[in-house]
Amino acid sequence: MKRHFILITILASSFALHSQNKIITITNTLSVDREFETVELTQKILGLPSSAKLEELAVKEANSDLYLESQAVDNDGDGIMDVLLFQPKIAASASKDFEIVPSSNTPGTKNINCYSRFVPERTDDYAWENNKVAFRTYGPVAQKMVEDNIPGGTLTSGIDAWLKRVEYPIINKWYEKMTSGAGTYHKDTGEGLDNFAVGNSRGIGGIAVKADGKYYFSKNFISWKTITTGSIRTSFILTYADWDANGKKITESKFISLDYGSYLSRFEINIKGAKTIAAGITLHEKKGTTGNNIKEGWLSYWEPIEDSEIGMGLVAPKNTMSSFDNYVTDEKELSNLYGNIAVKKNKAVYYAGFGWKKGSPFKTKEEWETYLSSFATKINNPLVVKLKK
Template sequence: MKKYLFLTAILTMNFALYSQNKIITVTNSLAVDREFETVELTKKELGFSNAVKLEEFAVKEINSNLFLESQTVDNDGDGIMDVLLFQPKINASSQKNFEIVPAANTSATKNINCYSRFVPERTDDYAWENNKVAFRTYGPVAQQMVEKKISGGTLTSGIDAWLKRVDYPIINKWYEKTISGTGSYHKDTGEGLDNFQVGDSRGIGGIAVNADGKYYFSKNFISWKTITTGPIRTSFILTYADWDAKGNKITESKLISLDYGSYLSRFEINIKGTKTIAAGLTLHDKKGTIGTNIKEGWLSYWEPIDDSEIGMGLVAPKNTLTSFDNYITNDKDLSNLYGNLKVKDNKAVYFAGFGWKKGSPFQTKAEWETYLSSFAKKVNNPLVVKVKK
């Protein structure tokens, strides 16, 4: 009898918990419609105990049967989901209410649109993508191959761009066809291609430290950890061997994430040994045009690439981008447009990415910079989220 009473108590407790749906109010303070911005809710913010499983909940619009796609993330790797993510559409200067409800029998779908992984079959890349853009960078085996003069290696901590023109995942497909010899990701057959040169440059968002006018940077990453892949976000951590900046030992790791609908990856740099960093955009053969707006917090570079054009960009939160350096040199791949960023509590945050003319709505430099300006404004005026518990 005691056993049955105990089970009844558990069922009653769970029913009471699930029946008290949380009401989420999301407010847009800007006079523009907003979408593709991710709301993050922790258990504490939702008023849930640690025992509650976030993956058992869904997000529903109030007064409708519309369920939003959502994702749960285990940020600390303990096997327990820490954060619930969703992306609301909010009209200009307005607010909308949502319910957090039990996920059973909902109509929400779980399509994988944001993806990343370590790629040991192509030396040891780490690659990531969403429905708009794709990137990769390089690991220790690729570095060792260069140092041992073995062909096929890559020595850089710069960020490579894969110019995709489709909204579905292409990373696995492109690697498979290249490695199997059935095709090549260097040729565009309708989905896009890799024709972006990184070399020793910073690519799109790699960092450096300036010491007495010279830029120093790490070699390839030495370890990686995937945190999440899903419909809304992919994120991972890259760690680098300590490196030297004119006598200063630099310790560096990167938490990189890419959300659905965004052309820019988020970089959270954890770094010791410097009070500032320089995040770079490669200038390639210096035939493009830079754009800068320190007050709004963005830099851009618009350039020709083969038979098309590409806009690269960097956006930083308010008052963290202090200046820029249009660094030009005759040394191969070392010309970069640098954004100088403050390091606070051993951390710096910025966003970096690109818009390819063939694979995005940005057909001119002005259109690309309008996107960066709007992105910066939204970063500095985030959606206001309130939970009624």
Template sequence: MRKHKFILSILVAGTFVSYSQKVERNKLITVTNSLNIEREFETVSLSRVSLGLNPSDKLEQYGIKEIGTTDFLVSQCVDEDGDGITDVLLFQPKIMARSNKKLELIRTAAIPKASEIWCYSRFVPERIDDYAWENNKVAFRTYGPVAQKITEDKLKGGTLTSGIDAWLKRVEYPILNKWYAKASDGTGTYHKDTGEGLDNFHVGDSRGIGGVALKVDSVYYFSKNFTTWKTITTGPIRTSFILTYANWDAAGNKISEVKHISLDYGSFLSKFEIAVSGTKTLSTGITLHDNNGKTEGNLKEGWIDYWQPLDDSELGTGIVFPKNTLISYEKYMNSNKELCNLYAKLKVKNNKVVYYTGFGWKKQGEFTTKEAWENYLGLFAQKINNPITVKIK
């Protein structure tokens, strides 16, 4: 029987995958790191198509094992389109600088199941209608339509913003459910640090960390709260979800906005993939709070950041962009301090913008200086622009 070999290249979740399809089930996977730095906590995504699976094959029955060992890597299967069939298999290899690692895809019933859901997100009706997400390093939330209506009705307790809030955790274990529970049952508050961290990051009308806006002439316009949500996955490696916003007006420009947000294990930055129409550019920003910190940006590498004092510590916030998408950035000042943001202007390509946004808190321990935080952003930019390559045969 003749064998037809072909090469398919796709970019999924920051990983470049090329493969040569064959009929056997067990496949050799070679992951290659072209950079002169060690790679860790980067997610490889293998689709059913790239693995050459039959429609009846279940991804849950497959595992990834390093050749020469008996240990399986932690993996996660994701049903991305919600049809009840898992579409991709996720894993995170550790690869030394300028080297490769050989792995094997094996169909077996002995795949160990991860006991911890490190990457987690959910709708939070007990706190009006937040949507919140976290991994082992950071946590975030944003706000829904009920919180918006409460504010518009001039009642107490509402929140009107499409900005992104930061929850400053300093423990690796999950805290979202615990913090919300103690707030709802009256046994505590997440606005006070009792050893796990706290929410002392004010968003208000600002963009928080990574909210979007459109500048027309000298004014920035933006959406209100999200209107609908959909959780795609939670697990040991990734959580992802979709937030939809009502169409909004920017000086006569009718803008649509749908955010696909994901957060992977080990990362301080959430990935935002935003479907947008009505504009050829879009901005994203980070709040300047009291404007008592230092802003920085690097057009060549593709990142912006703000390092600021915050209560009894310091905080770095930042956004990283794929190459050839960042047009410019500006420190935008206004008499209303909640409208003061460090903005980045991005190209809209095929009705989409992509960026990575997050923070590093000094009390968490991994970024104790502005220079350390900016080094992380620069390395992150290198990695997304030089993704791990994967060959399957």
């Protein structure tokens, strides 16, 4: 009797697991091939009960043994995975079916392609990267060092760029090289370098609030929280001390993410005290060329950088960037190209990033702006996910 009970339990468990297998159809509504775009699956989209664990699921092509990289993410920190991420490749104006299966069947190990962390050994940076680009920004210790006239500090809420030209992660390697005295990330030995000056500018994607013709912005972040790192996405939250914009108290935090294959980080700004934010790109020595298409929702700046060139860009979802300001001043590091982005329900969303001529396929301003235009079209026309009945 006991053997029969065990057998029935095994069969029942097998049936329950098999019954969770779902088929989804991904449709590309654009007349261009799509890849390196992240699809987010939830329990609701998959028609699964709240007890289902997304981390126990994997994605494969229907009628095929080809498994796709996937990553489960707990966005709100409650211990329950909220989304299952994957990046399908879909031909122009086409649809493709994928099967959601138990992850125990998935072959191989997952790579950490998208990575971020707090860096206390280099004062208190927060750095992030994927296989294309890398960024960092600065914390309270670096700020206090400047305020106390201690060498080595940094006072800015601007976003710094690390110009990598390899697909593999470099953050830990470069910091180790610097802190151990074995070398410097300010010199290119084949992987890229940090020669991007952020200073008090907005760097690539820092924000400001304009009041009475002047731009105001926060100091360094005061706290951080890593949400996820993995094969598809890294994401984290930075919180800032309340700051003043000409008498208005501004409360700000940033939810930043970077997906595999993208040259642009996604910024979700949670802000109180402003109806519009100005997301900025530094103009450095004002030797570059700006570009814009407000209808499509992007701004660009292409400039020389030492013996190469770099394209910087901002992209906002449709109808959220109302205008731009090519703000040029003689004040040091304060010339920025600003995109004015609407705040709705205390939130504003945009994407910001760069393409370095030595580390990307973008060799001209026109090629860079073609990428920004394509990126804008794709975020406004996301891949369509439908559960197959």
